[in-house]
Amino acid sequence: MTAPLLHVDNISKRFGGFVALDGIELEVMPGERLGLIGPNGSGKSTLVNCICGTLQNETGNVRFDGSDLNGLAAHQRTHRGVARSFQLPRPFHSMNLVDNLRVPLLYTVHARIGPLRSTGDLDARCLELLEMVGLAAKAKHMPRDLTQVEMRKLELARAVAAEPKLLIADEAMAGLSHSEIDDILKLLMRLNERGITIIMIEHIMSAVMSFSQRLAVLVSGKKVADGLPQDVVRDEQVVRAYLGQ
Amino acid sequence: MDISWDLLLNAIAAGLLLGAFYAAVTAGVSISFGMLDIVNIAHPAFVILGSYIAYFFNINFGIDPILVSIVAMPVFFLLGSAVYQVYYLSFEKRGQESLRGLAFFFGLLFVTEVTLILVFGVDYRYVEAAYIGPSIHIGIVDLPLRMLVPCLAALALFSGLQLFVTRTFIGRAIMAVSQDQLALQLMAVDPIRIKRIAFGLSIATAAVAGALLIIIQPIEPSVGREYIGRVFAICVLGGLGSMPGTLVAAMLLGVVESLTSTFYGPSWAPAVSFGFLLLTLAFRPAGLFGR
């Protein structure tokens, strides 16, 4: 019986009087593709922030790859292998794309395995990553020259650059066209085939259904369903949450 | 230790009166920093400006300073709206409010102070009114009217603001814009206009606070700087955007400052508020009542 890669153990988070997360329990096995869905405001992003360390959970624990993450800063969690893309892209706007990708390479990959790479190798790796998302042609451009879609891809590339064991894609496909969604899906599948565990947070049901091996549903800070996608979508509570009562 | 009860009670009373006044000064920052997330460190400069305007009309025309400030409020409101518009176009829109916005307000603070030095000089100025001088006596406690009147005016201002923010449409829109700008836009309310009104309002309160200030103590241009620490200390301690919290924090600060001043000497007073601020930021940045 393999141990889960990520174990979210009874996580709660409140903002003043508002309970954003209420005792969330979640497990993700190594190599798994988990979809996380829920209505707006259900706490998905808060959960991601707690897992990644951007926010500190009040109760409970996040165990990753055998150790506790509680108390660790976000950058330390990234070093351990948790990476995420932001829902609203957050590029480093004063640097070109290559330099944007250089950041996780220098600060995460090097921190983990030591500075084995020369500048030339670093640049080559950055270009490789940009090619993977189809942005190689704009390598020397600045983020402000990118379209929304391209910024999303840069977000993903930057997360992948950190060579994570777990990648959390936070609504990476919002507002994309069908073919663009397909591109991202193929990319995520390829990454998963290479062994990266992926949590996909999405509203686009077709993408989530085709991608996920398992589906978890958050409603108002509680997890209301967790299982095979086809079972979950027929679950009464889930249907009610999405269609209203 | 032989504490003189007389001294202690009077210090506490003075502190409470002072605290209410501090709340009036802070009300504006509660709006601009607490709700709009704009670090307007120039707010005390607007307060001092209000003081000098009250001084000018009081000395030259004999008008009561509080009356002057009420007339000045709409002018200050427009001034605040203008300042916000510049701030928005130059910084907020470009997403550079952190570094340059701060430098902008710092520059404003500075320019205002130096202009006042050039126009009025560095001598202390004070106003004359019927209630500056006499005191009410309740038992062993003295309540100087020059502190009591501003205290009551401050409480009135504060309650007025609280009512405005909770009962009127614009007031609630201001609360809303601090929480969810997008939702507000979807309700066909222009968030920029709301923020402009809110900021204008915060500067309008400075007009009144300024008049109250010069009733309580004589002023000179650099007095504003002492208030930066007080105002932000109260804001942070009270929990950003929480009006009742601001009032309590202001009273607390007033009492502690008053006690320090009475028992350790007035030269330590500035350290109290700024020390409070540092401690709060270091250990409890959400404040006493914060989110």
Place this chain on the structure above:
Amino acid sequence: MIAVNTAKFSLIMIAAGAVVMAFAHWVHVDYLYFASYTILQFIVLATAWNILGGYCGYVNFGSAAFFAMGAYSSVFMHKFFPVPIPVLIVIGALVSGTAGLGMGYLTLRLRGSFFAIATLALAVVLQTLVVNWDFVGGSRGAYIIRPEELEFAGITINYIEYLFFLMLSLAVIALITARTIERSQLGFGFATIRDDELAAEASGVPTLRVKLIATTISGAFMGMAGAPFPYYIGYLQPSSAFGLEYAVNSIAMPMIGGTTSWVGPLVGAILLGSAQQYATVTISSAVNLLIVGLMLVGFVIIAPNGIVGLVQERLRAWRKP
């Protein structure tokens, strides 16, 4: 831009400094030494401020506090155990650097705006402490008699020339340090924090540690600039050490000069510093400060990248026909 590596740049700067020193020695006018000392001091302060402000994006309103701590450490040592000024400079660096570290640790885990407010608070708290500390003179101030000349290894030089030399060396060191940081991985880390701290943290940048390095270096240089000040001015009062002109100028000079590179604070300090020296003599010092304030507001609104930014834009436009 011509690519010049750090070693070459250092040599160029040291050579430039030597040229300036030789020229000053040849001219040998006391008043010019005094005036230039102030400008050199501002070069150090502006460069120091910019390391935290321009590179990292964290505004420090309390430059005067770090400067004054350097000055008051010197006063303290002068009364307690006199040592030569270069040692005082090191002490100033240690005191102010530690203060920068401590304050950073307390407040850098919060948002940038809270940090800025905290720096203001620190300046006032420190000033109050110093005003109430009689050993260093309190509000009455402290006198430091400046010797006429300095004898060292058989050479005798005019003391004010000696002070000028020290401040010139500090300025050279500060500029070299700033440029070296800019081009290093540390500077790269600073830039990520300035651009988007959350994303930087998520990408693995240890933001707190990096910011603490910035506050420590920045504070240390400000303390170094302050250490010789009591000897320069002869009579040190809290109101002059903690003077508002330090706070404003350390912000205005880099912001007007340009915050993204080491050149900005240098340009800003020389331009504004000279203008102020001239203005204080011809107009009142209040008007002079007013002009600085107005320029700060004006530049921040119109030319966010300062003079260096304007020049860069001009060059870029000129290159593309």
